[in-house]
Amino acid sequence: MNRTILVTRPSHDQTTRCISAWAGEVLDFAVKRGDTVIDLAKDRANRKEFESVLDKKDPSMVFFNGHGDESRVGGQDNETLVDTQNSSRLSGKVVYALACKSGQLLGPVSIEHGTAAYVGYNEDFIFMTEPDKRTHPLDDKTAALFMGPSNQVVISLLKGQTAQEAHIHSRKAFFRSIRKLMTSKTSLADSSALRFLYWDATVQACYGDGRM
Template sequence: MYKPTILVTIPNHDDTTRYLFAWSKPVIKLAHQEKDKITILKDKQANLKEFTNTVEKIQPSFIFFNGHGNETTITGHNNQPLVDADTNIEVLKNRIVYALSCQSAKKLGPKSIKQGTKTYMGYTEDFIFVYDTNKKKHPEKDQTAGCFLSASNQTAISLLEEKTTGQAYADSQNSFQKTIRSLLTSESKTEQSSMMRFLIWDMKHQVCLGNQDAKI
């Protein structure tokens, strides 16, 4: 039986990446349950050399990036570039990509599609999430941040459930919408209004580029 080969990058060097690290665990757990072939580059392993060598070695069908980014770059440990639109974009060719990083779907994503990436899913602007400052030491328990990260990570979860990229994108969008609707009925209006603002922002700027029918 075919099992996809998956590569996950999860740096862990600042508040943002610590949250992404913590909330990527349900995705990784599901991949293990499905007995998928998964390789994880975490902490200092999320560097350019390790990333390049790992892609060449395992030839992943799906790459799930967690980290910082900009319009042309996705970064790893200590914000070291892993993929850059002008230097090594070919590393994404023939793969499905989900980048939980800021802005990378603005220029890197479209260019990668032109260079042969099957599907590129990510954000055209900053991915913004609100967190509870009292939970910074235990981000996995921060349900405020979880509203954002669970909705975002639904993309990867749906792909692991053998759904198409288009379906995975729709599932994530629906998850954002469901969370927004639940906040609309909440009595705690002050905090919820800022959360809703950024949930709508993230949902609006999440995109699925390329083949909408691809599976990992």
């Protein structure tokens, strides 16, 4: 069954450049499965275009990448794409927000307004990178420890699993990254990564249990 997925991929600082590059792995996976991907990358990740796609294409899933806070998720240059005031626009959709803190308020409010499911983070999403890989984020093995588990949310949803199942699979992937580091020779940097991987796994939250 062909489904339409809306992805926002701002790229205005080091954080958004990295997470948006890794989101591209999920886009490739979706296209290979025959799904339709609408990619709002860089300057296209603005509120006007985002709302236009919601109205005209009615995607079954929205995958946000960007900065956020308790009540909003941002796009290019951190322009607000969705907040608690317009979360009804997500009604009927399955949402994954790779953005800090939006699970605190935006997640539950969007469910009240009809969102099928919302997976996000109740606190900051923290990840580490290798300085010499900043221009080639997909070659960054440290970032991969974090981005792989994050991408697992969307991959699981694309495979037909429910949001709760996707949330569980993602958390398990974070713990696999932890075990991978623990069974290797651990450096000081790895010790920090262990702490942040555990943090991300525990602050990821899921509201609702819809599927695509």
